[in-house]
Amino acid sequence: MTEKPYWEVPVSSVLRMLEKKTVVDKDIRLKYAYLSLLASVILPTTHTPRISKECAEKIKDLDAFLVYPWGRVSFDMLMTSIKERKEVSMSQNTIALKGFVLALQLVIVECVHALTEVVQEGGSSGSDGDSEGDDDTNESDKRGKKGISPGHACDTFAAEKALVQSIMLDANGETNVAAEYEWLDDEDDVGVSNMLNLIDRRFGFNSQCFVGGSTK
Known part of the structure; x- marks a missing residue:
């Protein structure tokens, strides 16, 4: 840590340092x-x-650090990374994205319960390259894990059974974004409003509802 600036130190080195208790000060650890x-x-x-x-x-200011909106920073990073990708790259089997990608899968599973009716063994929340160069560890991590079945997801959409349960319901059971989740530069989006209205009506979404992009 003394040989180079702290921001150049790999996380793997920091974890080894913590495991070996190279630093004993509780606050620094x-x-x-x-x-x-x-x-x-x-x-x-x-x-x-x-x-x-x-x-x-x-x-350096731990209290300020803990209340900083890291989740919003992560979301902004993820959305920016997705929007930078071309349609062709988005249709590949694997794609590298910045940010907390798992959040998207967690929201989808929470909102579309039908997707968990069929699961497959060895599921992984990350891309195939997450454990690049460490095949043994990758296989070990997959044991006992389950993931969404892409085939079942396609069948669910084809049968128009992809009913979406909003995670932003207010006391009246309607989709509503709380003030603390809004952005200062938010603008009304007709497409988003229409989608939220369909969700409240328990509309059965299918692939024909989403046009454009790659058809691979």
Whole structure:
């Protein structure tokens, strides 16, 4: 850690340092753990994450660090990464994205319960390249895990059974975004409003509802 700036240190090195208890100070160990979590889970930009200078500077004030809207930062990073991809690259079997990609799958599973009716063994929430160069570890991680079946998902859409349950329901059972989840520069989007209305009406979504993009 003394040979190079702290923001250039790989997360793997920090984890080894924590395991070996190279640093014994409880507060510093906690800060290292938070920085590793941010770099590898919440704000990942590569398969070999490194400590971010911006995050390391912010953690000097731990209280401010803990109330910082990291979830919003991660969401913005993920959406920007997706929008930068071309249709052809999005249709590939695997694709590398920045941000907490697992959040999308967690929301989908929560909203479309029909997708969990059929699962497959060895499911993985990340891309095939997440454990690049470490096949043994990758196979070990997959044992006992279950994932969404793409075939069942396609059949669900084809049968118009993809009923969506909103996770933003208010006291009246209607979809409503709480003020704390809004962005200062939010603008009304007719397409989004129409989709939310369909969700409230328990509309059965199918692939024909979404046009454009790659048809591969």
